[in-house]
Amino acid sequence: MSADRQAAAPAALSLELAEPVPPEVPVGAAVVLQVRVSGAACNLTGGRIEIVAGEEIVATAELIAFRDSVNETAPFTLTAPVRVGAFSWTVRFPSQNIGGIAYGEAVLAVSAQTRPHQTSLAVWAVPTPVQIARRFSVTVGAKSSGACALGGARIEVCDDTGAIVGEGILGETPWPGSDALYWTEVMLAGPIREGLQGWSVAFPATDVALPHLGSSAQFSFTAVKPPEHRVAITVIESDVAAPVEKTEVALGPYRAATDKAGLAHIEAPRGTYQLAVWKSGFKPASRNVEIAADAAVQFELVRLPNELTAWD
């Protein structure tokens, strides 16, 4: 730069962000900033940028690139406040001397809002049917949208009247195969009436380090009386009278699959049930059966025509 230009007063600088900060970010979220400085067609490489929160400098960055009359930092990350609410940062180019030229301070105010993380639930390993009045367990997992650790947080399970029937504390290790699903097995009081039950899990998320919104989920099962009889169900293919293995069998709420001999066993209390049999590639079939004693039932399946299933 010439001596004449060195003698001239430096132009006023202006600051901007390569990408604006989203108006709302989750608490504690990583926020990426990249600061651009323009206004002086000079290379300010090596210049210092400060990020100020309140009175405190929370981050610094260096101008590393100069092109098209604009200087810029590399992208760098700040952490959003961990409390919910409005926040602001000041991006500051402090007064400094670069290449023998003195530049005055320039600032840019950045403001945004933090919001709690969301949570969501999974409920699995729900046995069905469940015997009336017999305790049983389900597995519950909770996930933070920020993949935050949720170990130690409480979940509760309510029956269809809203009564709490069990509580659990999420473990410290995520469910295998998951990203960050914190889980626990919860023992529950047995249902007090027969039939389809719709219960719920609540995750208040009030005992998690960062602010989170709570969540809930529904799960269902069927409550039954204790079994009385053993039913043997044999499934054969109608045209060839051959056993059909790996066939799903449902006797009312009771479930089983056939073995290589086409045989499945189910224990159930007396009553009249719909016996439904399912195997892909066969016509779905069902019929009502009355169980008053140990019984053997044979079921014939009809294979679907090839022209309905062929894909070539």
Next chain:
Amino acid sequence: MSKGPTESHPGKDTEDRPGSAIDRRSFLASGAAAVAIADAPAAQAAEAAAWDRETDVVVIGAGAGGLVAAIAAREKGASVLIVEKNFDIGGRAMMSFGGLYIGGGNRLQKAKGVEDSPDREFADWSRPEKPMGRFSDRALVRTWADNTLELFDWLEKNGIKWDSYRGVPDRLDRNRTRLNVVRWPNEPTTPARGSGFVRPLEKTARQMGIEILLQQQMTKIHRESPLAGRVTGIATVEVDDWFKPKTRTMNIKARKGVIIATGGSAGNPVFRTMFDVRLTEEYQAENSEWTERTGDGEIAAMEIGAALGATACQTTQDDNLITKGRMGKKSNGAITELYPTSPHFFRARALGLVVKDYQNVILVKENGLRFYDETATTRDYEYYAAALAWTGDPRKFNGGGPIWAIFDADAVAREEWDVKPPHVDPNGYFFTADTIEELAAKIVNEYQWRPMSGAALRKSVERYNSFVDAGVDADFKKPRPMHKIARPPFYAAWHTPALHDSYTGVRINTSAQVIDLHGKVIPGLYACGDSAGGFGQHGICRAATFGRIAGFHAAAQAS
């Protein structure tokens, strides 16, 4: 001298002038001078370039129909050049199961004691009680039936090895004529049996001196004047591995004929929506990683006056024109399968997952809602009607948007799926999450026009799970819902219907000559396979039948 493009090398047979290929733009600039001094027909003709190559018969497409047509024409003494857009031969047939409806009483049928005849074949495939048979041009059906015995022997002579008859009724075939070929040994691209049809024919073609120009896309069919006179040749452009045009163009003169064998139009949303407006861009053409099937042959023919034939065959809702397909990959046709080591795999990006039992998934639309009994068979057109129904996109009223299969870790175990690449494509077509809401939020796809509601998807899953307990699907009557979607992780796999075949194309007569809008033959132009309309029969035999007829007929023309 023809009124077609200037013959810069008259009399030179199939002579290549690679250095002479000129850029179309520069030709048009030089051609403008000629226009100034020419009369009107000559001015129209002058739009084409000088011939870079010359041969008797040009075949567009090296699939089942094209290879057969080329061999047939060469057998009758014609010089033949094939142009193929892909960097390998085979077309749609390469990825097929390699089955032909071919019978009529051949030696294999006789050995099995199966009685068959051309009359029986004709009766089967023109059955009025079946939509698949009622709309075909019966003259073409008759031609197919009358040719199958000869074609059987002819294909054998040219290298095809027969496996066996399928032995069960198939489409309109009453358990007589569906014959599979033997897969080409050590085919490196695909385990599909279709290689057993196209590789032997490729070998024969090359042995006969037929040149196959790969990565050349036909861009125009030249005719003496735009809507009159003989077809004189084609223009091509070199394309890259993604079928994108490069700069080098070529004009190829065809002294006797041009045969369109471009594989149909299933991959062209503009073309296919002429017949069914619902089939918008989100529906992928099966095997498009191998062959795009953009209707380029049909369009080029229509630009010089060709009509379409028996278009009702395209909308019979009887055959599997649409399939449920595989899932977890974009080009999700049901029988799509490439080896991950195949040179073509970069276009496929994944193998896809096959659902053996639809009790293991629910299918939801872009809004997270179920829409039909998932166990519907692949030919249940009420399923497709529901899948293709509008869900609220204010900018797009046709088509139904993506369909997603939603399932859990237990389903993965039951189906023994491998849910990692190369089996699935995590780049927009397969997603994994810890919870249902998170899964919905992760679904980002080029055809998903709005974010899927996590609450809606959760409600769908919870309601479905309650149906499993109740034993009844109160919404869509799925037979005895068997499995809940409960155990994490959860999965969403692209399971939008895929398009299988084209059953209409340019109108042909029984000599495979293309017919114009006035019912007249376009001299020198032929079509076969999925690019030809008139006979709604799936597969290779239709292509081979009319490819062979086209080759013979073209070779017999005067130069």
